[in-house]
Amino acid sequence: MRLSRAFLPTLKETPAEAQIVSHRLMLRAGLIRQTSAGIYAWLPLGLRALRKVSEIVRQEQDRAGAQEILMPTIQPAELWKESGRYDDYGKEMLRITDRHDREMLYGPTNEEMVTDIFKSYAKSYRDLPRNLYHIQWKFRDEIRPRFGVMRGREFLMKDAYSFDMDYEGAVRSYRAMMLAYMRTFQRMGLRAVPMRADTGPIGGNLSHEFIILAPTGESTVFYDAGFESMDWSQMEFDSSDPADLNKFYDLVTGLYAATDEMHDTAAWEKVPENSRREGRGIEVGHIFYFGTKYSKAMGLTVAGPDGTPVVPEMGSYGIGVSRLLGAIIEAGHDENGIIWPDAVAPFACGILNLKPGDAAADALCEQLYAALPGEAVYDDRPERAGAKFADADLIGYPWQAIIGPRGAAKGVVELKRRATGERLELPLDEALAKIRETLA
Ligand code: ATP
Ligand code: MG
Numbered sequence: 001m002r003l004s005r006a007f008l009p010t011l012k013e014t015p016a017e018a019q020i021v022s023h024r025l026m027l028r029a030g031l032i033r034q035t036s037a038g039i040y041a042w043l044p045l046g047l048r049a050l051r052k053v054s055e056i057v058r059q060e061q062d063r064a065g066a067q068e069i070l071m072p073t074i075q076p077a078e079l080w081k082e083s084g085r086y087d088d089y090g091k092e093m094l095r096i097t098d099r100h101d102r103e104m105l106y107g108p109t110n111e112e113m114v115t116d117i118f119k120s121y122a123k124s125y126r127d128l129p130r131n132l133y134h135i136q137w138k139f140r141d142e143i144r145p146r147f148g149v150m151r152g153r154e155f156l157m158k159d160a161y162s163f164d165m166d167y168e169g170a171v172r173s174y175r176a177m178m179l180a181y182m183r184t185f186q187r188m189g190l191r192a193v194p195m196r197a198d199t200g201p202i203g204g205n206l207s208h209e210f211i212i213l214a215p216t217g218e219s220t221v222f223y224d225a226g227f228e229s230m231d232w233s234q235m236e237f238d239s240s241d242p243a244d245l246n247k248f249y250d251l252v253t254g255l256y257a258a259t260d261e262m263h264d265t266a267a268w269e270k271v272p273e274n275s276r277r278e279g280r281g282i283e284v285g286h287i288f289y290f291g292t293k294y295s296k297a298m299g300l301t302v303a304g305p306d307g308t309p310v311v312p313e314m315g316s317y318g319i320g321v322s323r324l325l326g327a328i329i330e331a332g333h334d335e336n337g338i339i340w341p342d343a344v345a346p347f348a349c350g351i352l353n354l355k356p357g358d359a360a361a362d363a364l365c366e367q368l369y370a371a372l373p374g375e376a377v378y379d380d381r382p383e384r385a386g387a388k389f390a391d392a393d394l395i396g397y398p399w400q401a402i403i404g405p406r407g408a409a410k411g412v413v414e415l416k417r418r419a420t421g422e423r424l425e426l427p428l429d430e431a432l433a434k435i436r437e438t439l440a
Pocket of ligand 1: 142150151157283286320
């Protein structure tokens with residue numbers, strides 16, 4: 001993309017309404033535009049990053065054996081009356097009446113709908129286990145939408161739903177999703193800590209929230225240093241092998257992790273002193289086993305091996321895909337702007353032509369630009385160098401290729417790594433090789 005023709009609007013001023021750094025940077029770097037309270041339009045840069053995040057989520061769901069579907073945003077009220085949640089949900093639900101006076105709603109989640117769909121096809125134990133997911137917009141009429149995409153009213157969520165014949169099966173499905181989540185966040189360059197969460201009336205310990213470590217996070221967390229050093233995405237656990245799942249689960253839950261409220265000082269004492277970490281975090285995911293709550297209410301049964309009807313055990317698994325964009329920026333920024341992890345950066349490289357019109361500089365920029373199809377933004381604007389540096393730091397390309405007449409005459413590119421500030425002077429082919437190393 002050539003900046004002279006692109007729609008990549010950046011703001012110099014800090015928008016007054018934005019209280020946290022990710023919201024400020026998302027507005028200033030031109031990722032999003034608020035269209036009404038808690039509702040955002042995604043501009044080209046933001047949309048590219050959102051797509052990269054969604055794609056990693058999708059790949060890890062697929063790898064864990066879940067299958068993607070796409071359910072609608074608009075749902076009929078009847079489904080929610082069947083489960084009994086229509087009245088319980090209260091004012092967070094956006095209720096709509098169509099022209100025939102039918103009660104509809106904009107889905108805040110999809111347990112009812114997915115159970116209803118699955119019910120139409122699943123007849124016997126052979127149809128289980130299954131896990132269905134989609135990545136779809138949700139609407140919750142939050143009383144206080146704030147912090148940009150972190151707490152929006154319309155937001156993008158990945159929600160998966162598992163169906164199993166018995167409790168043991170549901171536990172396997174739960175652990176497979178947990179593994180998928182650890183891999184997903186690791187691939188995005190994030191450190192995630194799973195926290196035991198409240199299961200309400202169902203009891204047991206099968207509910208975890210996933211907290212991303214970020215110095216500006218909302219909640220205090222206590223965790224084992226193992227969460228900083230382990231690379232879950234590299235560990236060769238097979239999520240269809242129960243033994244592997246147990247190994248993974250023991251490993252991950254063996255590491256201490258607690259929020260402020262759940263913190264157990266007696267257990268904390270047992271963590272070696274040099275492994276104790278205290279930090280701040282943001283919730284980006286929540287997984288939950290809820291037994292037969294929806295299958296029972298909505299009449300989902302399948303025939304067991306001996307013909308007797310069985311009510312499947314279910315779980316649901318959410319990731320706040322659009323919230324993740326905010327969390328990624330909370331975890332990666334400095335006073336000049338965003339520092340994207342390579343895997344989710346909207347573009348890998350910004351090419352900064354310090355003197356458009358200089359034949360050598362133009363030629364070298366064009367060469368580099370052509371060699372990075374779809375991954376480079378070419379700043380060919382007739383702006384001063386300072387403005388280009390500022391915009392590139394703000395947008396946060398992992399690499400900046402700075403090309404001026406002097407270097408260009410020697411065929412040399414100055415490569416700056418956004419995350420470390422490291423600068424290298426390299427011939428074009430070596431610069432390209434460096435950039436390509438970090439492309440997914
Ligand atoms: P919260 O306690 O933050 O309101 P929740 O418990 O209502 O979250 P879930 O119903 O578990 O959230 O939804 C799954 C995920 O969707 C959450 O972990 C979060 O990442 C995301 N999410 C929930 N509400 C919002 C929102 N208003 N804006 C953006 N993302 C959200
Ligand atoms: Mg909520």
